[in-house]
Amino acid sequence: MIRTATFLLFVFSTVCMTLLAHTQETKNSDGHKNSDEPTMVTVPKLGQPLSDAQVDAFAQLALKNIHREYPNKPSNVLAGPEAVKSPKALHPAFYGCFDWHSSVHGHWMLVRLLKDYPQHSVCKTIRENLAINLTKENLDAELAYFLADEHKTFERTYGWAWYLKLVEELDGWDDDEARQWRSNLRPLEYLLVQRTLDYLPKLSYPIRTGVHADSGFGLAFILDYARAVKHKPLEKAIVDRAKYFYLKDRNYPIVYEPSGQDFFSSCLNEADLMRRVLVREEFVKWFDGFLPSLRDGDGGNLLIPVDVSDVTDGYIVHLAGLDLARAWCLRGIASGLPADDSRVDLLEQSAAAHAEKGFGYVFSGAYEGEHWLATFAVYLLAQ
Secondary structure, three states: OHHHHHHHHHHHHHHOOOOOEEEOOOEOOOOOEOOOOEEEOOOOOOOOOOOHHHHHHHHHHHHOOOOOOOOOOOOOOOOOHHHOOOHHHHOOOOOOOOOHHHHHHHHHHHHHHHHHOOOOOOHHHHHHHHHHHOOHHHHHHHHHHHHOHHHOOOOOOHHHHHHHHHHHHHOOOOOHHHHHHHHHHHHHHHHHHHHHHHHHHHOOOOOOOOOOOOHHHHHHHHHHHHHHOOOHHHHHHHHHHHHHHHOOOOOOOHHHOOOOOOOOOHHHHHHHHHHHHOOHHHHHHHHHHHOHHHHHOOOHHHHOOOOOOOOOOOOOOHHHHHHHHHHHHHHHHHHOOOOOOHHHHHHHHHHHHHHHHHHOOOOOOOHHHHOOHHHHHHHHHHO
């Protein structure tokens, strides 16, 4: 098949790439490095650990942003003139990184690096910075914000999912500081769990989009959390709703993806959720009907990584995130298929190509991508 041959040629050329720039050099008083002249950072292949230099490069992206208040895109509803406040006054824990959810998943990334590379020299700085933000006082203020009537839907469900992913990462970690952070996160955690339980029965249709609100992504991450902390009612609610939303889906119209500012594939998010929900035999049968052309090696645009025409455009650079999010979904879907399934190699090859392409935009030097793309890259590598 011509399309398959073209794709495999693209995979080969893409996988041979080495990647982009990282802003480095002098450290400021917060312990992170200021932008100077870019230096080259080669990101490892999937399945390989980060080198010391790579750990530092990823950590520095988050460290220089979680305390950076401006530029900022607040999403609060103004109930009155008294609601006009600075980002840090609104969100004393998660005010950096341009918006609330990016700050939350930047904190998740730092925790993940701490756990995976505990002997690295940057860990002391990471701990110091997390300790500044994840205090009981700060997180109680975050809870108070969410409790306001006008903020009941704030960050639903993307930000909720990343907050619960942060909780999941800390849960059960045998570390004194981590236990304290975990405790401080608990009140808002409980609220978001209850809001999810209240919301799902009222959501009559899934939200299918390539950006934040996509139901497939939110349900997948929250399901991971529910299983990690053994919250059976939440797990059951998500499994039941996922089946209600998606079990009858057939012949997904792959020709309509991607859209011009996607950072998710709603199609692949859905499939990656369903491999979590269904046992292997059920998932294989469902996936056969959902993407039947994949049996013939034809995944259309879903298998071809995307280029970013302008990394300084805050919406166009979403496509770099699409490369990374597709990669983790493709790997997840492949893990749900039997090892001898003919589609596994195709999905893994496409995941590798997407990863290489996406990694190339993480250290672009442009804040529009650098405040969040590292998290997507580390989540992919952590698989």
